[in-house]
Amino acid sequence: MPILGRYMRGLAVFLAILIVAPTLVTAEQNWPGEPVDNHIYMTYAALTQEVNDWANDNPDIVQLSSIGNSYLNRELWMVVLSDWSMETKSNGDVKEVIYIDGGHHGNEYLGTALAWLTAKWYINEWNAGNDEAVDVLQSTELHILIMLNPDGNDADTRHNLNLTTAANPFVSEPVPTGIDLNRNYDHYWDDCSPSDPFAPGSGPFSEPETRANADYMNAYVQDADLYVTMHTGVWIMLYPWGKWPDQPPDWELFHGIRDEVNGNISDIPIQNANQGLYPNCGTSRDYGYGVMGFPTFTFETDDDQFLPGTFEDVNDRLGEELDVMRYLINNIWYWRARLVVETFSIEDEEVTFTVNNMGRASTRNATLQYVDGDDILWESDNFTANASSITEVTSSGWDDLQGGEWRLSYQKRVVHSSQWVNESVELSPYSKSLFDHSIEVLIWIAQAGAIPIIVVAFAFWWSREEKPFDIEDEAVLEAEIIE
Numbered sequence: 001m002p003i004l005g006r007y008m009r010g011l012a013v014f015l016a017i018l019i020v021a022p023t024l025v026t027a028e029q030n031w032p033g034e035p036v037d038n039h040i041y042m043t044y045a046a047l048t049q050e051v052n053d054w055a056n057d058n059p060d061i062v063q064l065s066s067i068g069n070s071y072l073n074r075e076l077w078m079v080v081l082s083d084w085s086m087e088t089k090s091n092g093d094v095k096e097v098i099y100i101d102g103g104h105h106g107n108e109y110l111g112t113a114l115a116w117l118t119a120k121w122y123i124n125e126w127n128a129g130n131d132e133a134v135d136v137l138q139s140t141e142l143h144i145l146i147m148l149n150p151d152g153n154d155a156d157t158r159h160n161l162n163l164t165t166a167a168n169p170f171v172s173e174p175v176p177t178g179i180d181l182n183r184n185y186d187h188y189w190d191d192c193s194p195s196d197p198f199a200p201g202s203g204p205f206s207e208p209e210t211r212a213n214a215d216y217m218n219a220y221v222q223d224a225d226l227y228v229t230m231h232t233g234v235w236i237m238l239y240p241w242g243k244w245p246d247q248p249p250d251w252e253l254f255h256g257i258r259d260e261v262n263g264n265i266s267d268i269p270i271q272n273a274n275q276g277l278y279p280n281c282g283t284s285r286d287y288g289y290g291v292m293g294f295p296t297f298t299f300e301t302d303d304d305q306f307l308p309g310t311f312e313d314v315n316d317r318l319g320e321e322l323d324v325m326r327y328l329i330n331n332i333w334y335w336r337a338r339l340v341v342e343t344f345s346i347e348d349e350e351v352t353f354t355v356n357n358m359g360r361a362s363t364r365n366a367t368l369q370y371v372d373g374d375d376i377l378w379e380s381d382n383f384t385a386n387a388s389s390i391t392e393v394t395s396s397g398w399d400d401l402q403g404g405e406w407r408l409s410y411q412k413r414v415v416h417s418s419q420w421v422n423e424s425v426e427l428s429p430y431s432k433s434l435f436d437h438s439i440e441v442l443i444w445i446a447q448a449g450a451i452p453i454i455v456v457a458f459a460f461w462w463s464r465e466e467k468p469f470d471i472e473d474e475a476v477l478e479a480e481i482i483e
């Protein structure tokens with residue numbers, strides 16, 4: 001090659017480095033991966049370094065642990081973020097719990113990146129003193145498993161690297177392909193046909209990655225009121241079910257979130273997973289909702305990744321997705337039923353009370369109970385409390401009991417699997433004559449201030465378009481019965 005030619009080529013490379021270098025340097029500060037081919041990519045080694053740096057640099061808010069190992073024995077890193085100087089919220093209540101995982105599918109880098117970015121945003125913003133991040137970390141535990149399938153990640157393949165044919169008897173191809181971890185959960189495992197080409201494994205939780213994930217859910221985050229599992233493919237958010245086309249029992253909660261996200265934050269389509277894609281069984285989403293009772297979303301970032309030289313900062317690339325995550329996290333308090341007794345009276349054998357459901361999820365089979373330790377001395381009839389509405393209940397059989405305590409007993413959401421809570425209520429049980437009661441009501445009504453409240457409350461109640469327990473919606477509950 002002529003010297004001049006070699007010089008020109010050297011100059012071209014030098015210029016290319018000059019042009020590209022600032023982009024790479026900027027990106028490196030934020031995202032530990034690199035652009036490879038046409039997508040961003042972070043190795044397991046880079047992730048390991050990154051999460052350990054987080055824990056070392058931020059012991060006040062980051063706890064790092066390994067919750068198990070992949071098929072090829074790589075650690076599955078769990079990052080838990082909260083203000084560890086506070087055991088509870090500042091008002092003494094137990095902190096909210098949120099569960100997030102990424103990287104079920106090893107070649108879906110943007111989904112893994114979104115899990116990474118969510119954790120990174122709270123760490124950066126906490127250190128910057130951002131009020132939103134501080135409020136969240138003082139009131140919430142964020143449990144984030146960024147990369148569930150490190151073996152598939154490093155091999156740039158969807159499945160894990162369990163290539164034993166015995167583990168994969170349903171795949172017709174003669175060459176073993178590994179197991180699709182997002183078909184390996186114990187919720188209607190391999191009950192969608194055809195299972196091929198999804199390689200669900202030899203049985204539910206046959207794979208160490210899914211078993212570790214489910215063990216963690218059951219041991220540490222049973223109380224979670226949000227589970228988001230992050231993937232890449234089409235730009236969509238999917239709520240349960242994948243197994244059935246029916247809307248889930250808590251459709252009201254999911255539709256409410258959909259409407260608020262679409263109205264205020266992002267146009268991302270939000271749908272039932274079965275209708276949004278295709279029937280899918282044994283997914284972590286259906287397990288998270290159908291078995292754990294979490295409100296669950298699969299967050300699919302689109303597949304539109306990067307061309308060489310156009311590598312965009314991942315914070316900018318996934319900014320809209322992060323905005324949706326911040327909304328879901330900021331409003332965690334609302335993603336369940338939250339019952340508050342507002343009025344209460346006893347007349348002879350009848351107890352009458354009104355319950356305000358402050359949460360965005362409905363609940364059925366709720367009761368007000370009078371208890372002495374574990375003994376239920378009296379309980380109201382079962383009642384249903386629709387989301388964001390007030391319910392009046394009258395129950396008989398009260399027998400002038402003494403020495404106990406009042407509590408509300410109800411499920412956080414409609415789905416059978418959702419958690420039961422027993423919450424004590426400060427009420428003074430007292431009986432009064434009909435005469436006393438009438439006088440009190442007259443005085444109350446006479447107070448002009450009370451009337452607008454009644455009107456507003458009634459108008460609010462009346463204006464609700466979606467009432468999950470109207471007769472026309474009874475069919476909705478079928479999916480729950482099948483479960």
Ligand SMILES: [Zn+2]
Nearest residue numbers: 105108231232
């Ligand atoms: Zn996926």
